[in-house]
Amino acid sequence: MNGRDMAHARKFGVIGGFGPLASADVFFKLIKSTPATRDAEHFDAIFEQQPFRSADADSATLTQRKLYIFDLIRSFEKRGVTTVVLPCFLSHTFIDELKANSPLQIVDMIEAVRSHVRRKFPAVRRIGVVASAYTRRKRLFEKYFASPEFEVVYPRDIDGVDLVTEAIYGGDGVKSGNLRGRPVALLRDACDDLIAQGVNVIVPGLTEIALVADELGALRVPLVDSNLAYAQYVVSGQYRSPETIFKIGVVGGVGPAATVDFIHKIVRATPAARDQDHIKLIVEQNPQIPDRTENLIGDGPDPTISLYATCKKLETGGADVIAIPCNTAHAFVERIQPYLGIPIVNMLTTTVRYLRATFPSLEAVGVLATTGTIASGVYEKALESQGLRQVVPSPALQTRVMDAIYGKEGVKAGFTTGRCQQHIAAAIDGLIADGVEVVILGCTELPLLLRETHAVGANGARVSIVDPTDVLAKQCVAHAISAAVQLTSID
Template sequence: MADKMMDMARPSKYGVVGGLGAVAGVDTLLKMIKATPQRQFDVAFEQHPFADSGLACSEDYDPTRRKFYVYNMLKTMERSGVDVALVPCFVSHCFLAELAPELDLSVVSLIDALQACVTKNYPQVRSIGVLTSTFVKDAQLFDRAFGDTWNVLYPEPEVQAQGLMSAVYGPRGIRNGHHDGWCLDSLVSACENLIEQGAELILPGLTEIPVFIEALRMRVGVPIIDSNQAYAEHALFVGGARAAHKFKVGVVGGVGPAATVDFMRKVVQLTRAACDQDHIKMIVEQNPQIPDRTAHLLSGGEDPTISLLATCKRLEEGGADIIAIPCNTAHAFVEKIDAQLNVPILNMLYEVRAHIRRFLPNVHRVGLLATTGTVATGVYHEAFSGSGIELLVPDEANQARVMAAIYGDTGVKSGHTTGRCSDDLTASIKHMQALGAQAVILGCTELPLIELTPEAVSILPLVDPTSVLASSCVAIALQER
C-alpha cells in the first residue's frame, strides 16, 4: 500500500495553453525552444477556438468563460501526461489559484517568473512601471506581488484607456492583427508616461507586448523585460509549484447502497472540522449493479470481480488516493483487484483486526456475524491468522437468522431496521455469547444499520467494521495533509 502511494519521479513534460492572446502562446513556446537548444524535452501546445464574451481591458470584464477554457485545457493536458503547464495570460493568473486545487499538474506562475527576473537582473531598481490591462490592474495582481518591495506605477488613466488599451484591444490594436507603427507609437507613449512618473524598469503585463520588445527597447530609455522570455526560462529552469494536495478517498458504493451512505456519514462524523473545507474529499461510485457477492460465492451467481475492478478504476481515474469498499463480502475479491490498480485498497478486515488488538487487548475470542458467503470464504479467518484472536461463527440455525436479518423480507436490505431483523440480530449476539465470544464483529456493513435495544447493545462489545474503516480513512487523510 505504501509503495502505491509514493509518487514516481519522471522527466517533465511541458504544456503551453494557447488561444488566450493573439500570439502570446506561440511566442512563449518559441522562446522555450530557443532557450534550450541542447536540451531535449516534451512539450504540448493546446489551442482551441476561444471567443471571449468581453474585453479583458474592461473594468467590468467577467472572466468566467476564460476560467472554463483554461481549466478544460489544463485538464486535457493533465490527461495527456503533462506535468508542468504554462498559461501565458495575465488575466488568467488572476484566478489560477482557484483552479490549482483541482489539478494534478504544476502550473508555472508568470508573476513568480517576473519577480525572479527583476530580483536577479535589476537588484537596484525600486520603481517599476507596469503595462497591463485595466482588469488586471484593478485585480491588483502586480500590487500584491511587487508592492511590498517595489513602487508599482501604472500609466495615467487617459494614457491607460486611450493609448495602451487601444493599442492592444482597439480596432487597430494588436489583438485584431495590427502590428503597425501606430501600435508601437502608442506603446512607446505609455512607457514614456511611466518614466515621467519615475519608473526605472518596464514590466509588460500583457503578453502581446513582447512581440514589439526589440522595437520598444530601441525607443524607450529604461530596461523593458520580455515577459514571455522570462516566463519560458523560469518554467524550464525552475519549474512550477504544485498546489497543496488534497487527499481524496475513493468509495466503492452500492454494495449495498445504504451501507455506502452510512460509511460516508461516519467519515464526516469522525472528522474534526471547523468548516466545510476541513472535511475530507471523497469520490463515490454508487454502483448497485455490481453483482451480488454472496450469490456468486455460494451458488455460482454472476462474478462481480470485473464490476468491482471497473468501479475501482473509475475512482482511480477520478484522483482517489486510497479506495474504501464498505462491504465485508467484497473483500473476498480484493486481493485479485488490488494487483490491477495503481492506488491501494484499504482492507477493512485488516483494519478491524488492528482495531480489536488496540482497543480490546484482552479479547481473544470474537464472534463473527456476517453473510454466509463471507463466512464460507474464510476471508476474516485469513485476515485474523496469527493475531492470537479466535473467530467463532454461528451454528446453522443462527447463521440462517443472520441471513434473514440481512436478506429476508423484513431484513435490512429490504429497508427494515427494526422489528424481526432486530430480533434476529439480537438472538445471534446472544448465541455468540453462549459460544464464549468476548466481542462480536458485525461483519456485514448492513448489520450496523439495524436498531438494537440498549440491553442488546450491552450484551457484548460490538465492532462496527464500517466505523473502523471510516476512522482509518480519516487518520490516513490527516497524515497526508
Template sequence: MNTSSGMGRRALGMVGGAARLATVEVLRKMHDANANARTFQPLDIAVERISDIERRASISYVAGSAKHKLGVFDAIRDFEQRGLPAVALPCFESHLFIDELQQNTTLAIVDMIAALFAHIRQRYPLARRVGVLSSPVLCERRLFERYGARARVEVVSVPLKGADGLREACETLIGQGVDVLLPGSTDSALSLQRLGALGVPVVDSYSVYAQHLLFAEQRRPARQIRLGVVGGVGPAATVDFMHKVVRNTPAARDQDHIKVMVEQNPQIPDRTDHLTGDGADPTLALYATCKKLEDGGADLIAIPCNTAHAFIEPIEARLRVPIINMMNVTADYLRTTFPAVDRIGLLATDGTIASGVYRTALEARGMSQVLPPPAMQARVMNAIYGTRGVKAGFTAGECADDIVAAVDSLLSQQVEVILLACTELPLLFPQAATVTRKGRSAHLVDPTDVLARCCVEFARGTPLATPASARHEASPVEYAVHANRNESNAAFNAELI
C-alpha cells in the same frame, strides 16, 4: 515530481486562452533559447485544441469571466487526460484565477507572473518599484500588485488598450520613479521591445517565461488526498459509510472535509451468492469500478462491503492505488483497543464467513472468531437479505428481532466483543457502543466506522500502518506528442492541433 514524460523527456502543455499570439511568441522564444543553450533541453510541447465555437467565443472574450475560466480549465483537463504533467499559461488574464485552476487539477501550472517577479528580484536586486503596463481589467483587479507584495516590491500599474499610447505610458511610469518596466499584457509584451531605449531596464516577459519553462524544474504542488469509494455494495451501506466519513472528519467548515468520489454501482453481482452458490462472479465488476476511481484521480480506495474483500487480492495487484483492507484495519483496532480479548464474536454474511477473511485477519493478530450456531446464522442472513431485511430497506421489526437473537447466541458463548461484520448491520444499531442482554454485555465494533476513520486519517496525512502497495510498475503514459528522434534538427517538438 518533475515534468518528465513516459519517454524520458520533459513534456508540457500550452494553454493560451485568448492570447493566441502569446502562445506563438513563447514557443518561438523557447526555440531560440534552446537552440542557443549550452545544454540542449529535449522537450515535448502540446498546444491546446481550439474548436470553432471557441474561435467565435473569443470575439466576445471577457477576462476572468466564467466562460474564460471554463475554457482554460477544459484545455488543462484535456492535457491531464492525455497524461502531460505540466502546463504553461502565457495568458496574463488567465492568472486572475490561476489558484482556482491549480486547486482543481493534478498538473503543475507554471505561473508566468511569479516567474517574472522572481527574475526581477534576481536580475535587478536593487529594484524597489516596478512599473507594469497591463490591461484595464488587470489594473482594476490589482493582479500585479498582489504578486509584487509577495516579491516585496512596489508595483505601479498603468492600463493600456492595445499598443496605442505605449511610449506615453512608459514615460508616465518612468516619471513616477520606477526602476524596471514590466510588460503585463500581450500587446505590451509584443510591442515594448520595439520602442528602443527608455532610460530604465525593460523585462522581455515572454523571453523570461520561455527560459523558465525550459530550464527551471517544475514540481506539482501538494494536493489534498482524494478518497475513492466503491459504492452500491449495498446502496444504504454506502450512504452510511459516507455519513461516518463526514462524522469522523474534524472540520469547522465545508472546506475542511476531505475530497471523496463515489462510483455507485449497485449492479455489481452479489458477493455472497457467488461465494456460497452459483451466483455471478463480482470480481470483474469490482475491478472495473476500482479502475474508474483510479482513472478519476483517487489516491486510495475504500470498499464499504465486508464480503467484497474476499475478491480484492487479484484486483489490488492490478491497481496503482491502495485498497484499504477493512479486515486488517479492524483487526488492528481490536488488538489495540481490547488487548486482553482473544475471542471475537462475528455477525456476518455466509459469504464473508466462508471466505475466511476475518478469520485470517484475526488469527494473524492472536485472536479467533466466534460464530452464531447454524440456526442463528440463518437468522442473520434473513436480517440482511430477507424480504423484511436491511437490504430491503427495513431497520426495525423482524430483521431487528433476528439480529438480537443472534447477539444473544454470541453472548451465551461469553464473547466480550462483537463485530458487526456486514455493512448493513450497523444500521440496526445506530450509535450503539455496547449491547446488554440478560445480564451479559459486549462491546459492538463497526468495521465501517473503523474504515471511515482510517480513510480520514490517511487523507489528512497519517500513513497507513501496513499500506497496500502497487505490485507492478505503472505503465508508461502514451503522450499525444513524442520526441523527434533526430534532436539535432529541432530544439523541441511542438504539436499544433
C-alpha cells in the same frame, strides 16, 4: 537532472487563443529557450489555439474564459500533458482556482516575471507595470511584487484615456494586428509616464507588448520581455510541484445504503471547522457489482472483474487509497490488490488490529456476517493473525442473520426496524450464550440496524459491539491527516 532530461520528463501544453500572435510568440520563445542541439532533444508539446474573442474582462466573459481554460486543461490531461503553459496575464487572476481543480502543473507567469526581475535587477524597488484594466483592478502584480519590498506603479490616464487599454484593445489596437503607428505611440506615452513617475524597470503585464517592443525603441529604463522570461522559467523547471490533495476512493453500491452510512462516518470522524477542511472523496457508486455472497456460497457470477474495474476507475481518478465498505467483498481483495497501484485499506485487518489494541485480554470474538463472508474464512483468518478465535451463530441463527440482511423485510430491502432487528437481537443472544464479550458487525448493513456500542442479552450479559465501517472510516481519516502533515513538513 539536466535541462534536456527535464524537458523530456515533461510534456507541455500551451493554451493559446487569448492573443493568437502573443501566444505564438511565447511558444516560439519556449522552443528557443530549450537547451537542445538537435530536433530529438526538444520537449514534447501541444499548442492549442481556439481564438477566444473578448476584450478585457467582465463577469460574463470571465466565466467563459475560466471554463475555456479548464476544458483545455482536461483535454491536455487526457493527452499526457504534465505541465500547462498559460501565456495570459489576465487568466492568472484566477490561477488558484485552476490549480485547485487540476492535477497538472500550471506554471505561474507572474512568478516567472518576479523571479526574472529579482535575478536581473536585484536593487530595483519601484516597478512600472503596463497591464490591462482588469488586471490592475484585481491588483495582480501587487500580490507578487508586494510592499515594502516593491512598489508597483501604473501609467496615468491622459485626457481621460486609458493609454494601455486603447493601445491593446482599441479598434486599431495591437490585438487587431496593428504593430505600428498609433498603438505603439500610445504605449510609448504610457512608458514615458512611468519613467516620469520614477520607476526603475518596466514590466509588461500583457503578452502583446513583446510584439511591439522593437517599435517602442530604446527607453531610459529596462523593458522586460515578459514572454521570454516566462518561456525560460517554464523550461528551467525551477518551480514547485502542484500541491496534492489526499483523496479517498470509495467502492460504493455494495450495498448503497452502507455506502451512504460509511461516508457519513468519514464526515463525522474528520476534525473540521468548515467545509473546506473535510476530506476529498471519490465515490464510484456501482450497485451492479455482482452479489459477493451469491458467488461465495452459490453459483452467482464472479464479482472480481467488477470490483477491479471500479477500483481502477478510482485509481485513474486520482485516489490515494481505496475503501470498500463491504465485508464480504474483502474475500476478493487479495485477488485484485496486486494489480492496483494504490492500496486498499483492508477493513477486516484494520478492525482486528483495533480489537487487539482495545481489548488486550480478548480471546474469542463473535462475528455477525453474511454466510458468504463466514464461508470465505476472511474474518477467521484475520482474527487468528492476532491470536483471536472466531465464534459464529448456530446454523438456525445464521439463517435469521441472512434473513435480516437479504430477506423481504431485510435491511437490503430498505427495512431497519421490525423482524430484521429481532433476528439480529436473537443472534446476539446466541453469541452471548456462547460466552463472547465482543461482537463484530461483519456486514456493513448491520450498523443500520444496531447503532449502539453495547448490547444486553436475554440473560443480562453485556457485550461490546464493534462496527468495522466506523473503524475503517477512522483509519481512512488517519491516512488523510498523516498525508497532510507530511505535505506540511515538506513545505
